Amino acid sequence: MIIIGAGFAGLAAGIYGRLNGYNTQIFEMHNQPGGLCTSWKRKGYTFDACVHWLVGSSPESPYNAIWRETGVASGSEFVYADEYCRCEGADGRTVIFYADIDRLESHLLALSPQDEDTIRKFIKGIRMCAAFDFPSDTEPLTVRLRKSVATFFTFMKYGKAFREWTKVTGEEFAGRFRDPLLREAFRELWIPEFSVVFLLFTFAWLHSRNAGYPIGGSMPMSQALEMRYRELGGILHYNKKVARILTSDGRATGIRLVDGTEIAASRVISAADGYSTLFNMLDGKYLDTKTREPYDKWPTFASLLFVSLGINRRFDEIPLTVSGITFPLREPVMIAGKMCGRLPVHIYNQDPSMAPEGKTAVTVMLESDYEYWKKLAEDRNIYVQKKDEIASQIIRLLEQRFPGIAEQTEVTDVATPLTFERYTGNWKGSFEGWLITPDNAYTMTKPMAQTVPGLKRFYMCGQWVEPGGGLPTSIMSGRRLIKQICREDGKRFLSKDKKQ
Numbered sequence: 001m002i003i004i005g006a007g008f009a010g011l012a013a014g015i016y017g018r019l020n021g022y023n024t025q026i027f028e029m030h031n032q033p034g035g036l037c038t039s040w041k042r043k044g045y046t047f048d049a050c051v052h053w054l055v056g057s058s059p060e061s062p063y064n065a066i067w068r069e070t071g072v073a074s075g076s077e078f079v080y081a082d083e084y085c086r087c088e089g090a091d092g093r094t095v096i097f098y099a100d101i102d103r104l105e106s107h108l109l110a111l112s113p114q115d116e117d118t119i120r121k122f123i124k125g126i127r128m129c130a131a132f133d134f135p136s137d138t139e140p141l142t143v144r145l146r147k148s149v150a151t152f153f154t155f156m157k158y159g160k161a162f163r164e165w166t167k168v169t170g171e172e173f174a175g176r177f178r179d180p181l182l183r184e185a186f187r188e189l190w191i192p193e194f195s196v197v198f199l200l201f202t203f204a205w206l207h208s209r210n211a212g213y214p215i216g217g218s219m220p221m222s223q224a225l226e227m228r229y230r231e232l233g234g235i236l237h238y239n240k241k242v243a244r245i246l247t248s249d250g251r252a253t254g255i256r257l258v259d260g261t262e263i264a265a266s267r268v269i270s271a272a273d274g275y276s277t278l279f280n281m282l283d284g285k286y287l288d289t290k291t292r293e294p295y296d297k298w299p300t301f302a303s304l305l306f307v308s309l310g311i312n313r314r315f316d317e318i319p320l321t322v323s324g325i326t327f328p329l330r331e332p333v334m335i336a337g338k339m340c341g342r343l344p345v346h347i348y349n350q351d352p353s354m355a356p357e358g359k360t361a362v363t364v365m366l367e368s369d370y371e372y373w374k375k376l377a378e379d380r381n382i383y384v385q386k387k388d389e390i391a392s393q394i395i396r397l398l399e400q401r402f403p404g405i406a407e408q409t410e411v412t413d414v415a416t417p418l419t420f421e422r423y424t425g426n427w428k429g430s431f432e433g434w435l436i437t438p439d440n441a442y443t444m445t446k447p448m449a450q451t452v453p454g455l456k457r458f459y460m461c462g463q464w465v466e467p468g469g470g471l472p473t474s475i476m477s478g479r480r481l482i483k484q485i486c487r488e489d490g491k492r493f494l495s496k497d498k499k500q
């Protein structure tokens, strides 16, 4: 079995493949594991490009079983920040999105009594999501049966409200607030087209302390997955980019690498980017309307301008948050062709391991236009110069909120949508695949196919066949796929090592 890509989904497919007795080889174009779940080191600082929260960090969560099966959570220490994020207003007020629902409710009500109806509805929505305790196939049959019955009754109670929430987008929900700061804060909080129901689930998980931040960040998790895979006897090749998926008589028969080497296989799984898999590696030959639809119609998570800074100071006065703070700029400015009125900044004071003693890693993550960077990069010098300019611009803007920071900055690093594309192959540098919108919310109950029409023995897993993306989803995707393959082969699916 050949697996393309050693991101979370590819490594998960490898791990569950090995657990079920398949000979697996992963071909990864980069020289390290994890795909998007990554970080990089610069002069003693670690800049993390991924994990803010890991759903399933609570040992009681069914997701946690998956983390244990794959070895990701082994030995991880989790931090549970009291605040998801804060949005500072130009009028001196600050909206704090507390992880605790009761605290969040009273804070929002105190800030804007005129928005009581919308606030109460939002909190009720979070409580509704908290009430769902979906059965997971990691649990014993008796638990699954009990949970299925309970979920049925929860749906009876909340089904209508749940369906309604899936149709509400971030933009639409933010527009319901009368208070301009709350409107702005909710706009900052969630992606405009993304269904708000996921925001509700996120808060439900934060409240129940089931979405912690793992100390050490992304890379140790990716390395743990690689280790588990290798311990199970899996083979992993780095610096091997796959150019083609070979086919014959309607079956996948192997792969061809960019260096021309061909490797035969009885099954091929792509856990790499969906667009390049279907349109390049398979030449666009195995598409029907349904397979093509997402690529024609569905919006993707944006591509990012990701500025990392190593700051020679501590930020003890800034509370720990899951995803940072945003502050208003004195006046709107153009950053890489986009007008910005405020700046989001994530101070990594929740994880001292990210910086040398007494210093702090800081990141600024902005949506950025892929085409803008693609055009700039036609001239490498201009591209590099623009990245330098952006680093200086961001530092100048941070001075407005953190006076003196320019002097304290000792490391800068700028990643653009092209960086994300180069290192992970993701389409237009998207950082999480498909957004879930009212148009494709049905995939929450009816998952996308992991096969393509007209091609046997070929499969896909990962964020491009799991709208909403994310680390747990990618692992589940690899697991779901191997389960399906076991079913095809008439085998009982195993999720644990026989020795365990």
Ligand SMILES: Cc1cc2nc3c(=O)[nH]c(=O)nc-3n(C[C@H](O)[C@H](O)[C@H](O)COP(=O)(O)OP(=O)(O)OC[C@H]3O[C@@H](n4cnc5c(N)ncnc54)[C@H](O)[C@@H]3O)c2cc1C
Residues within 6 Å of the ligand: 004, 005, 006, 007, 008, 009, 010, 027, 028, 029, 030, 033, 034, 035, 036, 037, 049, 050, 051, 052, 053, 054, 055, 240, 241, 242, 243, 271, 272, 273, 276, 423, 424, 425, 426, 431, 432, 433, 461, 462, 463, 464, 469, 470, 471, 472, 474
């Ligand atoms: C800034 C940021 C913040 C995030 N925050 C969170 C968070 O807090 N919580 C969370 O759960 N998720 C988060 N995510 C999302 C999460 O990282 C992704 O959804 C998940 O890692 C996707 O995993 P994947 O295996 O499906 O895809 P990828 O990680 O993209 O893996 C695909 C792999 O395939 C390889 N590949 C591609 N093409 C080829 C080829 N031709 N040949 C060989 N190899 C190839 C790539 O190099 C890569 O290793 C975040 C992502 C980013 C970027």
